[in-house]
Amino acid sequence: MLVADSVTAGYRAGAVIREVDLQVAPGEIVGITGDSGSGKTTLARTMAGLVAPSGGTVTVDGRSPRRARGTIAMVFQSPRAATNPHFTIARIITEPTTISRTPPPDLTELAATVGLTPDLLTRRPHALSDGQLQRACLARALAQSPRYLILDEPTAMLDAATTATIIRLVMHRTDLGTLLISHDQPLLTAACTRILTMHEGTLKTHPESPH
Numbered sequence: 193m194l195v196a197d198s199v200t201a202g203y204r205a206g207a208v209i210r211e212v213d214l215q216v217a218p219g220e221i222v223g224i225t226g227d228s229g230s231g232k233t234t235l236a237r238t239m240a241g242l243v244a245p246s247g248g249t250v251t252v253d254g255r256s257p258r259r260a261r262g263t264i265a266m267v268f269q270s271p272r273a274a275t276n277p278h279f280t281i282a283r284i285i286t287e288p289t290t291i292s293r294t295p296p297p298d299l300t301e302l303a304a305t306v307g308l309t310p311d312l313l314t315r316r317p318h319a320l321s322d323g324q325l326q327r328a329c330l331a332r333a334l335a336q337s338p339r340y341l342i343l344d345e346p347t348a349m350l351d352a353a354t355t356a357t358i359i360r361l362v363m364h365r366t367d368l369g370t371l372l373i374s375h376d377q378p379l380l381t382a383a384c385t386r387i388l389t390m391h392e393g394t395l396k397t398h399p400e401s402p403h
């Protein structure tokens with residue numbers, strides 16, 4: 193289970209999220225929506241271990257996110273900002289497994305899973321569309337065989353086909369616990385087992401949540 197227990201976190205200017213409790217179990221897709229600036233990305237980064245909480249704890253199957261490295265993978269809103277423009281797509285996808293010295297993925301199979309043709313693997317990011325590059329970012333996340341996936345507005349500005357690919361993949365992985373941040377209400381309703389709303393740094397159950 194990926195758990196935030198009374199987590200307060202933010203930046204130098206102060207706390208952005210306050211005393212947030214959240215649990216994501218394997219097989220669940222927990223959706224988070226809310227106003228711009230309410231703290232969704234900060235929560236995502238804190239759950240991924242990229243921002244240290246100033247209060248409370250985040251645990252991943254009972255361990256700190258740092259100790260559980262490789263267990264959580266994150267896909268960011270902007271695939272351009274999240275990829276090295278000098279690397280080939282193949283290198284981008286395999287970079288985390290290279291760093292962690294874990295077995296590399298079968299690139300051709302993984303590319304097919306996310307809907308990328310093998311010829312794109314030798315290109316660099318500038319030669320891919322935003323949708324293709326976001327598919328590569330999803331492949332990079334899945335290459336790590338994570339138990340938890342944090343998707344921070346992964347489909348913002350993407351076409352319907354890429355959105356459908358990403359969501360279908362996540363929905364079929366019943367071993368994976370997913371935190372999906374999105375402004376796309378129909379997408380959240382279609383994909384999520386639960387939906388929460390972030391408002392000024394605190395979480396509430398969304399009125400349209402299935403549970």
Ligand SMILES: Nc1ncnc2c1ncn2[C@@H]1O[C@H](COP(=O)(O)OP(=O)(O)OP(=O)(O)O)[C@@H](O)[C@H]1O
Nearest residue numbers: 203204205208226227228229230231232233234235
């Ligand atoms: N790196 C940072 N340093 C300082 N303040 C930050 C940083 N990142 C975000 N903030 C501030 O934290 C607050 C919450 O931002 P956050 O990105 O978490 O919101 P959000 O709900 O994800 O917004 P959006 O829907 O627009 O992406 C904002 O006031 C923002 O200015």
